[in-house]
Amino acid sequence: MPSLFEPRACPVCTGTEKKRLFRQTFATLSAGSLMDGFDLVVCDHCGAAYGDDIPNQATFDRYYAEMSKYEYASDAGVTTPSDQARFKEIANLVSPYLTPEHRLLDVGCATGGLLAEFQSRGFRRSLGTDPSPACASLAARLHGLQTKVGSIAELGTIWETFDAAFLTGVLEHVRDVDDSLRLVGDRVAENGFLYIEVPDASCYDRHFGAPYQLLSMEHINYFSPTSLEHLLARHSFAPVFNVRLIRYLSPQAIEPCVGGLFRKSDRSSNHRIVDRESKPALERYLARSAEVECRLHARIDELVRTRTSIVVWGVGTHTLRLLKTSRLREAAIVAFIDSNANYQGKMLESIPILPPSSLKDLPRVEILISSQVAEAAINQMITARLELPNRVHRLYVD
Numbered sequence: 001m002p003s004l005f006e007p008r009a010c011p012v013c014t015g016t017e018k019k020r021l022f023r024q025t026f027a028t029l030s031a032g033s034l035m036d037g038f039d040l041v042v043c044d045h046c047g048a049a050y051g052d053d054i055p056n057q058a059t060f061d062r063y064y065a066e067m068s069k070y071e072y073a074s075d076a077g078v079t080t081p082s083d084q085a086r087f088k089e090i091a092n093l094v095s096p097y098l099t100p101e102h103r104l105l106d107v108g109c110a111t112g113g114l115l116a117e118f119q120s121r122g123f124r125r126s127l128g129t130d131p132s133p134a135c136a137s138l139a140a141r142l143h144g145l146q147t148k149v150g151s152i153a154e155l156g157t158i159w160e161t162f163d164a165a166f167l168t169g170v171l172e173h174v175r176d177v178d179d180s181l182r183l184v185g186d187r188v189a190e191n192g193f194l195y196i197e198v199p200d201a202s203c204y205d206r207h208f209g210a211p212y213q214l215l216s217m218e219h220i221n222y223f224s225p226t227s228l229e230h231l232l233a234r235h236s237f238a239p240v241f242n243v244r245l246i247r248y249l250s251p252q253a254i255e256p257c258v259g260g261l262f263r264k265s266d267r268s269s270n271h272r273i274v275d276r277e278s279k280p281a282l283e284r285y286l287a288r289s290a291e292v293e294c295r296l297h298a299r300i301d302e303l304v305r306t307r308t309s310i311v312v313w314g315v316g317t318h319t320l321r322l323l324k325t326s327r328l329r330e331a332a333i334v335a336f337i338d339s340n341a342n343y344q345g346k347m348l349e350s351i352p353i354l355p356p357s358s359l360k361d362l363p364r365v366e367i368l369i370s371s372q373v374a375e376a377a378i379n380q381m382i383t384a385r386l387e388l389p390n391r392v393h394r395l396y397v398d
């Protein structure tokens with residue numbers, strides 16, 4: 001199939017030669033979908049892995065603005081215990097290099113949990129930026145933090161510099177990595193620090209959850225400790241340390257990450273650091289994904305064969321992929337269910353996406369939970385919170 005989008009150069013070394021490992025594919029919603037798939041490629045020059053055949057940065061910016069509309073509408077930005085543990089871990093790692101007089105910048109601060117953790121350790125001078133107005137105002141209200149609404153592109157309108165900047169869970173989402181790092185780097189004072197945390201693709205095979213789940217629509221850069229160091233060297237940041245971290249997407253799902261602290265220096269390095277870990281790790285991850293997906297297909301085939309009327313709970317990566325790769329679209333699907341208000345009211349395969357509350361009108365329809373990350377939580381909601389009588393199919397417990 002001819003490519004729809006401009007080819008993407010390697011975000012780590014800017015090289016243009018690459019090999020495709022895999023084509024990820026998704027069904028699209030009636031409105032607001034980002035793309036119907038992408039190529040997972042590995043750079044021939046430096047070994048970094050990234051998503052290719054993807055839309056331009058402006059499309060990503062619009063998508064995130066739209067998707068953040070209802071963010072935190074239900075939980076009012078309360079920091080979850082796993083987020084709290086993550087913020088403490090980052091503060092423990094980075095604070096030995098800082099003093100409380102230092103000025104901190106958290107880019108993509110969400111509701112301000114990380115800066116609040118530093119605040120509790122005596123750091124009083126900080127700024128959080130976030131593209132979501134709801135997040136920025138919650139960060140201000142919940143923790144008394146100074147915040148500014150804006151995407152990374154708008155960092156150019158801030159004139160002050162900071163002794164340490166934080167970029168956690170951001171860089172894996174960005175198409176134009178160099179532009180973003182330049183803008184963030186400019187806000188770091190000479191000899192200041194930059195902490196970056198991203199998923200670590202060189203460990204994807206070691207913490208397996210659902211097939212292909214870590215190749216989600218929103219993650220388009222697959223860094224490793226090596227490629228992160230290489231990228232930052234090109235942006236005049238020298239490594240201080242890097243650590244492999246375990247982040248929980250839910251109690252049942254792990255996303256391996258790498259956290260790296262870097263120090264701004266006065267010279268960039270074009271010295272190539274070749275990543276030899278990511279490609280074999282991703283190949284193992286893909287092989288395991290194919291094997292597990294086969295088992296899911298057998299379960300779905302059975303639902304199709306018995307013509308069971310079902311609702312499919314979850315319209316994330318898991319479902320969007322299965323609709324393209326399995327016989328799920330041939331099943332007797334009455335509706336899709338999702339608790340995320342961003343999806344409700346849209347259609348998938350011409351079938352409506354409804355809120356969980358609508359299930360009370362569908363007592364005889366069986367429920368297929370299509371998520372590994374949230375399977376236990378959804379099951380808990382069905383049985384304990386909504387007390388629904390419907391039969392439930394779980395793909396990750398027998």
Ligand SMILES: [Zn+2]
Nearest residue numbers: 010013043046
């Ligand atoms: Zn490269």
